[in-house]
Amino acid sequence: MARSWLDTGNERSRQTGFAGNRLDRMSEKRDGDVVGDAFRNQEARGFVFLGDRLLLKAEDSEPIALFETATLQTFECDPASAVLLGIDHQVGGRPILASAAPSSMSEAPEGFFAVDLRSLAAQGLIPFDQLGAVAQARSVLGWHQTHRFCANCGTETTSAAGGLRRDCPTCERQHFPRVDPVVIMLAIDGDRCLMGRQKRFAEGMYSCLAGFVEPGETAENAVRRETFEEAGIRIGDVRYVASQPWPFVSSLMLGFHADANDTEITMDEDELEDCRWFSREEVGQMLEATHPEGLFCPPEMAIAHTIVRAFMDG
Numbered sequence: 170m171a172r173s174w175l176d177t178g179n180e181r182s183r184q185t186g187f188a189g190n191r192l193d194r195m196s197e198k199r200d201g202d203v204v205g206d207a208f209r210n211q212e213a214r215g216f217v218f219l220g221d222r223l224l225l226k227a228e229d230s231e232p233i234a235l236f237e238t239a240t241l242q243t244f245e246c247d248p249a250s251a252v253l254l255g256i257d258h259q260v261g262g263r264p265i266l267a268s269a270a271p272s273s274m275s276e277a278p279e280g281f282f283a284v285d286l287r288s289l290a291a292q293g294l295i296p297f298d299q300l301g302a303v304a305q306a307r308s309v310l311g312w313h314q315t316h317r318f319c320a321n322c323g324t325e326t327t328s329a330a331g332g333l334r335r336d337c338p339t340c341e342r343q344h345f346p347r348v349d350p351v352v353i354m355l356a357i358d359g360d361r362c363l364m365g366r367q368k369r370f371a372e373g374m375y376s377c378l379a380g381f382v383e384p385g386e387t388a389e390n391a392v393r394r395e396t397f398e399e400a401g402i403r404i405g406d407v408r409y410v411a412s413q414p415w416p417f418v419s420s421l422m423l424g425f426h427a428d429a430n431d432t433e434i435t436m437d438e439d440e441l442e443d444c445r446w447f448s449r450e451e452v453g454q455m456l457e458a459t460h461p462e463g464l465f466c467p468p469e470m471a472i473a474h475t476i477v478r479a480f481m482d483g
Contacts, residue, residue, distance in 0.1 A: 180411075181410060181411035181475055181479060182411040182412050182413065182475075184411070184469070184475050185411060185412075185413040185470065185471070185472045185475050186290035186291070186300055186413070186469075186470030186471065187286075187290060187300045187301055187303070187304035187413060187414045187415070187416060187470075188300070188301055188413060188414065189296075189297040189298040189299070189300050189301045190298070190300075190301025190302050190304070190305060190414075191257065191258075191259060191298050191301075191302075192254055192255030192256065192257055192265055192301075192302055192305070193255050193256045193257075193258055194254070194255040194333075195253070195255055195256055195331075196333065199253070199330040199331045199333060203253050203264075203330075203331040204248055204251050204252065204253050204266065204331050204332065205248055206264075207238070207253055207264035207266050208238050208241070208242075208248045208251070208266070209238075210238065210264055211237070211238070211239075212261065212263050212264070213237075213238050213263060213264040213265070213266060214235035214236060214237060214238075214263060214264075214265055214266070215235065215236055215238060215241050215246075215251070215265065215266035215267060215268055216234060216235060216236075216254075216265075216266070216267045216268070216302070216303060216306045217236060217241065217244060217246060217267075217268055217269075217270055218267070218268070218269050218270060218306070218307065218310055219270045219274060219276075219277060219283040220270075220283075221285065221286070221307065221311075222283035222284055222285050222286075223283065223284055223285075223286065223289055223303060223307075224270065224277060224281055224282075224283050225281060225282055225283070225284060225294065225295070226280060226281050227280060227281065227282060231294070231295070232282075232294050232295065234294075234295045234299060234303070235265070235299070238266070241266070241268055244270055244271070244274065244278075245271045245273070245274075246268035246269070246270065246271065247268070247271065248268075249328070250268065250269060250313065250328070251266050251267065251268035251269075251332065252266065252267050252268075252306070252309050252310065252313070252328070252331060252332025252333070253265075253266055253331035253332055253333075254266065254267055254302055254305055254306055254309075255302075265302060267305075267306030267309065267310055267332075268310075269310055269314070286303065286304070286307060286416055286417070287470075289303065290470040291468050291470050301414065303416070304414045304415075304416040305414070305416075307416040307418070307419075308346065308348075308414070308416045308418060308419035309332060309333075309346055309419075311416075311418040311419060312346040312347065312418070312419060313328060313332065313335070315418075316335060316344060317335075319337035319339065319340060319342055319344070320342075320344065321337065321340050321342045322337065322339050322340045322342070324337050324338060324339040324340070326338075326344060329343075333345070333346070346419065347419065348419055348420065348421050349381060349419060349420045349421070350381070350382040350388065350420070350421050350423055351379055351380065351381050351382065351415065351420045351421065351422050351423065352379065352380060352381075352382060352388055352391045352392045352395060352422075352423050352424075352425060353377045353378070353379040353422050353423070353424050353425070353472060353473060353476065354377055354378055354379070354392045354395070354396060354407070354424070354425040354426070354427045354476075355377045355425070355426055355427065355476050355477060355480055356378070356396055356400070356402050356404060356427045356428075356429045357426055357427065357428060357429060357480060358428075358429040358432050358446065360448060360449045361446045361447060361448055361449070362446070362447055362449075362452060362477070362480050363378070363396075363400060363402060363429065363434075363444065363445075363446055363447075364376055364377060364378075364444070364445070364447055364466075364477075365378055365399065365400065365436070365441040365442075365443060365444035365445075366441065366442050366443050366444075367440070367441060367442060368442045370442075373462070373463045373464050373465055374464075374465055374466070374467065375443075375445075375447070375455070375464055375465075375466065376466065376467050376471075376473045377424075377473045377476055377477070378395060378396055378399050378400060378444075379395070379422070379473075380394075380395035380398070380399070382423075388407075388409075388423050388425070389407040389425075392404060392407045392425050392427050393407070393427070396427060398437060398440075399436070399437050399440050399441060399444070400434050400435065400436055400437070400441075400444050401433065401434055401435025401436070402429050402430075402431060402432070402433075402434065403429070403430040403431050404427045404428065404429060404430060405427075405428040405429070405430045406427070406428045407425050407426070407427045407428075408425060408426045408427075409423070409424070409425055410424040410425055410426055410475070410476050410479050411424045411472060411475050411476065411479070412424060412472070413471075413472035413475075415472075422472045424472045424473075424475065424476045425476075426476070426479070426480065432446065434446075449480075449481065451464075452466070452477060452480065452481060453481060455477075456474075456477065456478065456481065
């Protein structure tokens with residue numbers, strides 16, 4: 170087996186869903202028709218998305234998410250809109266593609282089913298080291314679908330560099346996929362931590378506060394601003410914990426612990442349904458699903474779980 174560059178040891182980010190991605194993205198070696206070459210390669214494999222859901226083939230052992238290019242052709246996936254995610258050196262340098270199902274496919278074919286990415290990660294339906302590639306695929310395909318026209322002159326652009334770029338034939342601008350940074354943080358006051366819940370959360374779930382980083386802002390200051398805006402808590406020192414690719418559609422979650430300088434909550438009711446301090450004992454009960462009020466934290470695949478678990482580990 171080929172040696173992988175991915176050697177993360179006990180790194181906390183490795184514990185989050187969508188973190189496992191062993192592909193060599195070949196970012197500097199994408200000349201020529203690399204997608205077409207991959208489609209003609211019998212060893213190549215590809216993910217297929219039905220809208221924002223991943224298509225899986227039902228099997229007795231575990232579902233299959235990577236299909237032969239012959240299957241992609243049977244589905245009538247268009248190579249012109251497919252992307253090359255990278256090369257899997259652990260399987261003989263196999264090209265890995267991603268493609269959207271054609272618009273004529275409204276439902277999963279017989280013997281296949283489509284699943285949303287949250288369920289995919291939470292239920293462990295595919296190997297962990299495929300989840301990162303799935304997140305990459307969803308993000309890049311989503312970017313291509315929503316950035317078809319040049320932001321400079323309005324001309325329709327074309328996919329280039331195996332889907333890593335879009336080029337404008339008129340003004341010759343090159344456009345690249347964007348990633349939106351999001352801070353997610355746990356404010357800490359001694360043996361207590363601050364968590365809140367939004368109305369859309371499952372009943373009883375509390376999580377870390379979060380928000381997008383704004384232009385001209387450090388991640389640490391985004392932590393301070395968002396915590397004050399949502400909960401009225403002023404923050405001192407901020408410490409990085411972990412990160413997670415979040416393909417809804419294309420964010421990078423940056424996780425932090427933050428020292429609270431005060432503790433009186435002034436909640437933004439437009440953002441949160443509830444916000445409160447939890448003792449270390451309560452947090453342990455929430456993680457073990459034994460809290461007397463039935464309260465709980467996000468599942469293990471979410472970076473919020475990793476951040477809260479790190480608080481419990483001291």
